[in-house]
Amino acid sequence: MATIIKRKKNYSVVYYYENESGEKKQKWESFTSYKDANKRKIEVESQQENGTFIAPTAQTVEEFLYDFVTLYGEKNWSLSTYDGNLSLISNYINPIIGSVPIQNVNRKFVDQYYNTLKKTKPVIVRNKKPKSEYLPAQTIEKIFKLLSCAFGQAVKWELVGKNPFKLSDALPKIKYKKRDIWDAETINKALTQCRDGKLYVAINLAFACSMREGEILGLTWDNLHISDEDIASDNAYLDIKQELTRASKRALEQLDQKDVYYIFPPLMPNTSTRVVLKKPKTESSIRRVWIPKTLAYILRDWKKGQDELKEFLGEEYKDFNLVVALANGRPCEGRVLLKSFEELRTRAKLPNVVFHSLRHSSTTYKLKLNHGDIKATQGDTGHAQADMITEVYSHILDEDRKINAQKFEAAFYGGVDLRKYNPPAESTTNVTEEPKPASFDLNVLIQQLQNSPELASTLAQLLAQ
Incomplete structure (x- = not known):
């Protein structure tokens, strides 16, 4: 049972509960009006009666998130997700709301937190200048998704009654801009003017095989099948089984090197990160992609040049069997590839797109070639769901539907008006005409x-x- 006690101008709801140790404790909750106090009294009594009452806790957001990362994150997150989420927690969550008790986080609090984030300046990471003065909407969305997941677990652990981040309508729907892509003619021009061999191979793999940047940089020669027999029988293909990325030593240790196939030896042992080969982010990303003959010959020529360089450098060449590698055989990270891509784009005066857009160009081009065959295209791209393609590339499918109408016109209506x-x-009479x-x-x-x-x-x- 709960009682209401008036104290000066306030009203206190007083009730007893048992803590985690089974000890009986008394709790006082103050309200400025009798109406609110009575509402809370009824709520407490109802929850205690039906067994849904959650005992008060003084655990703060920061303390709770530590448990959440340890018990949930380390079991469910990938290396990149782990590093990204810990950065959000240390930069934008704990400094702002870390000291707040989790049971004080309600919908009103969430709305206030959102308004604070909108006026928060981005944290400078690795001396990179932020692209905007205040946190972009995409970053705020990531923060809310992380907290929604965390407080969802808090509900399951019976620390809070509701997930305020799931219920909150503070976060507006983000309208993503349509990403520009290169058409086939522009990609041809880029390849013609490309002077960097590894970038030349990477562009071909991105466009012809719909590969992601990390998949290209993590591709090894043992996953390529480009023999004379393979090419002659139109059966040249590659298997995508891994991707290259950089992860923190902290993530590697905490996640016990989960899904990591190989850790490259660092140039400087005191660095806090490592370059690794790891399992792709989703099961659907593990796939086989068939290669056009021309690309198969390009890869064979590239392998020949790589072998000649390996022989010339001798022990100075670090052979990790990577298809796209630096001149000394060491892994080529994304920042190196992207810098070369930006130089090509500027020199050739090509439209301003990012390297990842080549994958979108590939998907668009294949949908046109396949007459909208989503399943065939999905097999190459490695998208987890076919509807991901229909949502992003619906304009291509609409073009095919227009063509279908034209074909129907010619086949059914053509010639007969x-x-x-x-x-x-x-008839206005009963006479049947x-x-x-x-x-x-x-x-x-x-x-x-x-x-x-x-x-x-x-x-x-x-x-x-």
Whole structure:
């Protein structure tokens, strides 16, 4: 049971509960009005009666998030997700709301937190200048998604009654801008003017094989099948089984090197990060992609040049069996590739797109070639769900639907102008009139029957009934 006690101008709801140790404790909750106090009294009594009462806790957001990362994050997150989420927690969550008790976080608090984030300046990471004065909407969305996941666990752990981040409507829907892409002609121009061999190979793999940057940089020669026999039988292909990324030593240690196949030896042992080969982020990303013959020959020429360089450098060449590697054989990280890509884009005066857009160009081009065959395209891109393609590339599918209408026009309506059909007028008397025959050109119909034997056969069957 709970009671209400008036103290000066406030009203206190007083009730007893058992803590985690089974000890009986008394709790006082103050309200400025009797109405609010009575509402809380009824709520406490109802929850205690039906067994849904959650005992008060003084655990703060920071303390709770430590448990959340340890018990949930380390089991469910990938290396990159772990590093990204810990950065959000240390930069934008703990400094602002870390000292707040989790049971004080309600919808009003969430709305206030959102307004604070909108006026928060981005934290400078690795001396990179922020692109905007205040936190971009995409970063705030990531923070809210992380906290929604965390407080969802708090509900399961019976620390709070509701997930305020899930219920909050503070976060507006973000309108993402349509990303520009290069068409096939522009990609041809880029390849013609490309002077960097590893970038040349990477562009071809991104466009022809719909590969992600990390998948290209993590591709090894043992996953390529480009023998003379493979090429002659149109069966040249590559298997995507891993990707290259950089992860913190902290993440590698805390996650016990989860899904990591290989850790490259660092140039400087005191660095806090390592370059690794790891399992792709989703099961659908592990896939086989067939290679056009021209690309197969490009890769063979690239391998020949790589072997010659390896022989020339001798022990100075670090052979990790990577297809796209630095001149000394060491892994080529994304920042190196992107810098070369930006230089090419500027020198050749090409449209301003990011390297990842080549994958979008690939998907668009293949949808057109496949006449909108989503499944065939999905097999190459490695998207987890087909609807991810239909949502992003719906404009391509709409173009094919326009073509379908044109084909239908030619196949069904072509040659016969059905607009000449004059339906019989409704009779104003009880006399039944014979309907007027449709008006059409007999010569045109004969010509259609001559051009379509199937139509003539069908017509004959109908007349015989």
